[in-house]
Amino acid sequence: MRWISEKYCTRGLLIMSQETSEWLNTQTLIGMTDQRGTAWHYRAEDQGSEPNHYPGYVPAADVRRRLFGWRAEAVAPHYPVPFDAVPETPADPEQPGYRLVQVPGSPFPMMADLTRKIVYRCDTGRPLGVFSSKYPVMQYTDMLLDGLAALITPDGLAVSDDSLGIGSAGLLKGGATAWVQIERPDTVKTREGVDFRSSILASASMDGSLPLTYSAVNQVVVCDNTHAWALREAERSGRMWKLRRRSVLSQLQLRDAREALDMIVEAEQSFAADIAKLCDLTVSRPQFGRLLDDFAPLPDADSGKAARTRAQAKRDQIELLWTSDERVTPWAGTGFGWLQAVNTWQHHVRPVRGDRGGRNTAYAITGKRADADALTLERMFAVLTPA
Template sequence: MSQETLEWLNANVLIGFTDKRGTAWHHRRSLEGDEPNHYPGPVPVEDVRRRLFGWEAVSGEVFVKNPVTGRLQQDSTRQAFLRSDNGYVMGYFTPGYQPHPYEEWLINKIGSLLDDELSIGSAGLLRGGAVAWVSIEVPETITTPEGVEFRPNLFGTTSFDGSLKTRFKRAATNIVCDNTMALALSEAGQEIAIKHSRHSRLKVAEAREALNLVYQTADDFAAEITRLCQTTVTDRQWDAFLDAEVRVPAEKGRGRTLAEKKRDSLTRLWNEDARVAPWRGTAYGVVQAVNTYAHHEATVRNVHRPERNMLRAITGGVHQMDRSILSTLTGLLDRTDLVRAA
């Protein structure tokens, strides 16, 4: 993990409610600079404006080098969006692209609806500022009867590199491992998405609906945890899940070594790790094992782990991962041979 990545996160990611959740796992006090990026309570709206969104995305002309003449010529079919403070080029678009300024879409439209029970829990910039998010949370951490502590939140995200529509989607932060989880929170109708087009806008009613999802997330997530904790997974079923989740090649080589290493890591988490073992023998323990492995131990390529985890949370990768785990596990639990063998 590079020092530069940690420096970026500790300067461009603001984390709130540390009295309730503790510090983020990527936190380094020595890299915070002149101002701490962790807050014991909510992240102040004005700090998000000043520290993260205190610049504009400006449109610039695009020029290309003519291979025949060697001269630069304008490409009128494209425009670039750059940061006004440092000139960083975030993305290239057609003239019909409609930018969604961070302050307007992630602060003004949502911030005006915040109340005493909803505040900013985190906010940040990634990819040089080309991707941004703001997470809206309730002040108190929720603890289920099964001992799972989580914080329901609503991610508001958008981008200036073309990678994301503007979206408001549900998720939850698992306190014991600082993981973002989705479980069954990705059903149709549980997020709002707005394209970057000339007629794009977020109505007040839609904004209120998005914020209401935070409260709904708490009930739905807690109910899903209870259901999964009440679903027994025997040792034989766990072994079958490992076989389905991590296929070990028959031939010796790098692929087989990596697969065996992953199986060993998942088994260690399942049996011994405090973030997983308390729920060993349940479907929730299976989800927690794979989710924790993916966040904290899996090999990361072409991007650094903290940035990968942040991007996965806001782009929907967490939803896809949790759905895949539950789909595989459900299929195995329905198998008669495994049930009888238990």
């Protein structure tokens, strides 16, 4: 408890971590490598005594042991108070407020704030978040694993194409956020040449950054880019679509493996239909130029050389993806090609601080990637079909 209080007092909760290669190779578990190969972050030298890659599904027992084998605990934050500044404490010990506590070795009395609690990892003492004293502390095992246990192949073996298992799981931000992804082993191949996988992504946090959420997500195989948007036909135009930024599922609906499988199949069918619509949307070379002007406008001369250089570099990168990159060129000249170009630039090219893969994973589980795709499509529709 003393460690927690001292860390809280001296550093607050401003502990910002970027996932290192060692973290990603020990605190994320990646399955189905026999079919899909290793993850981009794979480094055998950073995995210690136990690999984090699995030829089949990731066994649920390994997720429980390797990732969720610790508990989130809570303690009232407390801080040192000089002797001559000690206020009176509440008479009722159950009444929320402030109270003196004894901490061995402290030269000052410690004041505990009973109106709040710090949630921390019991194994490392790392603070994860500060909340009201009434905030219920839940465990990742309860939120993300036990609710899925009845839906998946527990031992990591896929019995058939209809089997569901854990494709990936992991912790980010020192354990402040976590995910478990369930999927089936096969890949969907569309008539437009887009191979993708659909899955149910269960995510939660200990720092209050996101609620327990079950989302339908899709990953395009050629680039492993994540998509979680959906299109809906608009009544006023056959060439314009309304957007649903994230396809969120109710965890209460996941009663058995058949319903979970049905949800994944529905996500596959929906995404395949969306791809067909976007591939049917022609983007001519002049339209591409207008999209590029909208996405990366060139500043005027008064903005300075640095701003123009950055904008030109962004335009050149999108142009190169559109004309020369296998992750985009099969669909160049279509709306899906434009989405792929921007999405690939955001995933793999856009400058980032710290670790790119950790950021991409965080964006997927928090819904920021879906929001970015939705904005790309909204701007594309606005440029291609002006009022």
